[in-house]
Amino acid sequence: MLTKRKGITPVIAIVLLLLITVGAVGVVYTQFQSLLGNPGEQVDQQQQVRQTEIRFDSAYKAQDASGEYYVNLTVTNVGAVAWNTSDFTLSYVPEGTGSAVSGQALQATKFSYNETSDNCFSEDNSSQLVDPENGYTCNTGVKWPSATTTIGFSISMNSASKSWGVYTCTPSTTSSVGC
CATH class of the missing domain: 1.20.5 (Single alpha-helices involved in coiled-coils or other helix-helix interfaces)
Structure with a gap:
């Protein structure tokens, strides 16, 4: 079956x-x-990284609300794309060191540094979009240097290994308002 x-x-x-x-x-x-x-x-x-370019225009003496004088920095977007200020970091090159340091490390040198909420490219600072051919001015947090003392500024992009040289500021006299 x-x-x-x-x-x-x-x-x-x-x-x-x-x-x-x-x-x-x-x-x-x-x-x-x-x-x-x-x-x-x-x-x-x-x-976007390739098309991002920054030009240092000037560094000048500016007084804050407390009466202290700080270095204000003006940069211009000379690239083909808009960039956001929060995408960059400002470093300092104190005279005689030859190496870039952050604002906190700058306090260990002869330069006075004040971390305020409106410092250049600060995370605390509200980010700002800078279109091509537009400028951006900010407080570096560095007190105005004495005459013939040099400090440099360097900007680097956070997301890439791209940076823009050192812009140096050396006031010729104590009453100088620009570098």
């Missing part, structure tokens, strides 16, 4: 195999996509 075996038909078996294959391909694709990220976005960031 033969017993009838029940099973699935060949058509249903093929459909099930196709669904399993499509599902597996979908899972593998999403896993690799998350590993690779978005290459188009990376290219856009690289292009």
Whole structure:
């Protein structure tokens, strides 16, 4: 006596195999996509870095509300794209050191530094978008140097290894208002 075996038909078996294959391909694709990220976005960031240019225009003496004199710095966006002030860091190059330091490290030198909420490119400072050919002026937090004392300023981009040289400020007399 033969017993009838029940099973699935060949058509249903093929459909099930196709669904399993499509599902597996979908899972593998999403896993690799998350590993690779978005290459188009990376290219856009690289292009923005290449098209970002800053020109130091001036450093001048400015008095704050407490009567102290600080170095104000004016820079201009001479690149092809707008940039946000929060994307940059201002470093200082004290006379005789030859190396750039942060504002906190500057306090260990002969230069006086005051961390205020409106310092250049400060995280506390509200970020500002600077369009091409527009300028940006800010308080560096550095007290105005004495005559013939030199301090330098350097700007670097936070997200890339791009920086803009050292702009030096050396007042010729104690009453000088510019560098």
